[in-house]
Amino acid sequence: IIIQKQYVRGLTTAAGIWATSGIGLTIGAGMYTVGLFASVLVLIGLEILSRVFKISPQKTLRMEIEAELKSSLAEVLNAVRSNMEITTYLFTEYEDSEPTTYHYKITGKLKKEGDELLLYTRLNELPHIKSIKIE
Structure with missing residues (x-):
């Protein structure tokens, strides 16, 4: 199981490995009926999980935004949080440009699903935003 920020990744894989080892121990102990029954239950459970997660995919979105004011950070984050769960963000200040640019x-x-346009519209309405790139 890999925990990244607020998300747990690989939980189904880890559970599958533990289930497989338990089934292997059961078969090795001579309890074939129990092992076969457990195998069928695990396969049914994994199939149901795969269908549930295919129905509601969460699209990962990457954005790059340039602004003219440093105070725009709070406004940008509030606008973004209304439509997406932020996993990471990076703020960079370019003082060598005239005027100073914040990236x-x-x-x-x-x-x-489909909130990209709404997100773009909200960000575009903010003052001091120079550019928005959404991938």
């Missing part, structure tokens, strides 16, 4: 890289998962 945000934000990665997250959309709360609802």
Whole structure:
């Protein structure tokens, strides 16, 4: 199981490995009926889980935003949080440019499918935003 920020990844794989080892121990102990029954239950459970997660996919979105004011950070994050769960963000200040440019890289998962346009519209309405790139 790999825990990254707020998300757990690989939980189904870890559970499958533990289930397989338990089934192997059961078969090795001579309890063939119990092992076969457990195998069928695990396969049914994994099939149901795979169908549930295919129905509701969460799309990962990457954004790059440039702004003219440093105070825009809170406004940008609030606008983004309304439509997506932020997993990571990076804030960079470029003082060598005239005027100073502030660059945000934000990665997250959309709360609802198709919210990219709504998110873009909300960000575009913010003052001092120079550019928005959504991937």
